[in-house]
Amino acid sequence: MGDTSGAGEPTLEEQIAAYQREFQDLDPQVEKIVSALSRLNRRMNVAYGRQTAALGIGNTDWEVLKALVLSGAPYRLGPGDLAKRLGLTPAAMTHRIDRMVTEGLVTRERDESNRVRVIVELTAEGREKWLEAMRLATVFEEDLLQDLSPEDRTALGEVLTRLLRRVEHAQPDAGGRLSDLD
Amino acid sequence: MGDTSGAGEPTLEEQIAAYQREFQDLDPQVEKIVSALSRLNRRMNVAYGRQTAALGIGNTDWEVLKALVLSGAPYRLGPGDLAKRLGLTPAAMTHRIDRMVTEGLVTRERDESNRVRVIVELTAEGREKWLEAMRLATVFEEDLLQDLSPEDRTALGEVLTRLLRRVEHAQPDAGGRLSDLD
DNA sequence: GCTGAAGACTTAGAAGCTAAAATTCGAAGG
DNA sequence: CCTTCGAATTTTAGCTTCTAAGTCTTCAGC
Numbered sequence: 386m387g388d389t390s391g392a393g394e395p396t397l398e399e400q401i402a403a404y405q406r407e408f409q410d411l412d413p414q415v416e417k418i419v420s421a422l423s424r425l426n427r428r429m430n431v432a433y434g435r436q437t438a439a440l441g442i443g444n445t446d447w448e449v450l451k452a453l454v455l456s457g458a459p460y461r462l463g464p465g466d467l468a469k470r471l472g473l474t475p476a477a478m479t480h481r482i483d484r485m486v487t488e489g490l491v492t493r494e495r496d497e498s499n500r501v502r503v504i505v506e507l508t509a510e511g512r513e514k515w516l517e518a519m520r521l522a523t524v525f526e527e528d529l530l531q532d533l534s535p536e537d538r539t540a541l542g543e544v545l546t547r548l549l550r551r552v553e554h555a556q557p558d559a560g561g562r563l564s565d566l567d
Numbered sequence: 568m569g570d571t572s573g574a575g576e577p578t579l580e581e582q583i584a585a586y587q588r589e590f591q592d593l594d595p596q597v598e599k600i601v602s603a604l605s606r607l608n609r610r611m612n613v614a615y616g617r618q619t620a621a622l623g624i625g626n627t628d629w630e631v632l633k634a635l636v637l638s639g640a641p642y643r644l645g646p647g648d649l650a651k652r653l654g655l656t657p658a659a660m661t662h663r664i665d666r667m668v669t670e671g672l673v674t675r676e677r678d679e680s681n682r683v684r685v686i687v688e689l690t691a692e693g694r695e696k697w698l699e700a701m702r703l704a705t706v707f708e709e710d711l712l713q714d715l716s717p718e719d720r721t722a723l724g725e726v727l728t729r730l731l732r733r734v735e736h737a738q739p740d741a742g743g744r745l746s747d748l749d
Numbered sequence: 750g751c752t753g754a755a756g757a758c759t760t761a762g763a764a765g766c767t768a769a770a771a772t773t774c775g776a777a778g779g
Numbered sequence: 780c781c782t783t784c785g786a787a788t789t790t791t792a793g794c795t796t797c798t799a800a801g802t803c804t805t806c807a808g809c
Contacts, residue, residue: 394652395637397728403637408701414720415708419611421727426608428734429601445765455577455585465787470576477766479789501774501787519590526597528737529730537726538596544723545603546579548711552610555710627796647756659797661758683756683805 397421429529436521440514446485450515453491453507460507463496467505490514579603611711618703622696628667632697635673635689642689645678649687672696 395403397420404411437447452470453460462470468478482505485491490511496502507515530538577585579602586593619629634652635642644652650660664687667673672693678684689697712720 397731400637403639406639407636408698410702410705412705412709414717414724415705415712417724418712418720418727419708421724421731422604422608423611425727425731425734426604428731429605432734443764454589455582457585457588463787464789474767475788476768476790480765499775499787503788516590520592523592523594523597526601527594529733530597530600532729532733533726535596538600540722541726542596542599542603544715544719545600545607547714549579549603549607549610551711551714552607552614625795645756646758655796656798657757658759658799662796681756681806685757 397424429525432525433518433522436525437518439521440517442488442490442514442518445481446488446490447518449481449485450490450507450511450518453505454512454515460512461504464503464505485511579606611707614707615700615704618707619700621703622699624670624672624696624700627663628670628672629700631663631667632672632689632693632700635687636694636697642694643686645684646687667693 397417400420401413401416404416405413433447434444437444442450448471449467452467453462456462464478464482465475467482468475471478473481482491482493486493489508492506492508494504494506496504533541579599582602583595583598586598587595615629616626619626624632630653631649634649635644638644646660646664647657649664650657653660655663664673664675668675671690674688674690676686676688678686715723
């Protein structure tokens with residue numbers, strides 16, 4: 386069923402053996418995939434977390450930067466919009482924006498054409514931080530996949546998207562926000 | 568660089584296109600793997616979270632149950648040990664154990680042979696909850712992997728463990744505790 | 750018997766989140 | 780023109796879970 390965390394961790398093989406000992410019905414092949422996937426993801430998140438921390442931004446900031454950049458130029462969204470994309474309540478968004486404004490990553494201003502609305506816009510510094518984080522991330526990712534041939538990579542991408550389609554179909558847009566950093 | 572969360576989420580393809588638009592140096596093949604992996608993991612965590620919630624236990628409880636079960640019969644560990652395995656401070660462990668004792672999932676008693684130590688022991692109910700969660704999880708996992716042939720499964724397990732070995736070697740036992748539910 | 754170290758617990762405080770109330774503005778109807 | 784409703788945001792209060800630092804208890808060596 387995957388993995389948990391941290392130091393003093395058993396190896397993948399040890400853990401699967403323990404699972405089999407405690408739960409007879411376990412398919413070790415399935416468990417291997419699921420546990421490896423989970424561990425891999427955690428390690429990646431640790432790496433990303435370090436990189437963004439090195440840039441002086443937190444994981445919560447990172448999520449907002451990403452949403453704004455992916456929305457495309459001119460990199461503007463309302464708090465409500467952002468909240469929807471990130472799966473948060475509007476109140477939580479207000480707090481994040483407060484922090485990020487003081488950090489200089491975004492600006493907040495009222496929309497002059499409809500003064501109920503607020504516009505959150507990426508600053509040049511915010512965009513630069515995002516780009517820098519992406520540069521670090523791609524180095525890490527390239528290193529991670531270093532041993533895989535182009536064919537291996539294609540095959541892996543295919544399998545994973547196949548699995549993803551399956552979950553997304555079964556669990557259409559869950560909206561859950563159970564951790565995830567990238 | 569992976570994915571974030573929730574509702575109103577773009578499709579994987581849309582997101583990769585947006586990344587390429589905003590960051591020219593991106594290798595779409597790499598990004599596809601990384602993003603699919605991240606999304607897949609998040610969906611799995613959402614599913615696990617629902618299942619454990621349905622059993623009336625939280626994600627934090629689940630981690631402790633798992634550590635105890637995996638330690639093997641008689642399912643006893645000290646708070647300090649548990650804290651190390653879960654990557655928490657001892658203080659955080661104290662709070663978790665408090666809660667879980669009132670929930671009837673574990674018992675806490677002093678070790679009579681060395682009264683400085685405390686022994687946390689899984690109750691029958693705690694063990695039963697763990698087993699039930701595992702049953703639900705395996706159903707979900709089997710469904711997830713349904714379309715993969717045994718050969719596909721073996722291949723996927725191999726590739727993932729290969730990647731995992733690579734990260735674990737580069738990042739030996741980071742101890743990080745940046746989210747993860749399983 | 751005293752002292753030091755180890756282990757667990759307590760307290761204080763930080764980071765994030767939610768829910769619900771308050772605020773502000775625009776739009777529609779009398 | 781004024782009023783009222785509704786939408787979007789912010790404020791307030793409180794929850795959960797974590798860390799850091801200090802305290803208490805107990806064992807072990809001198």
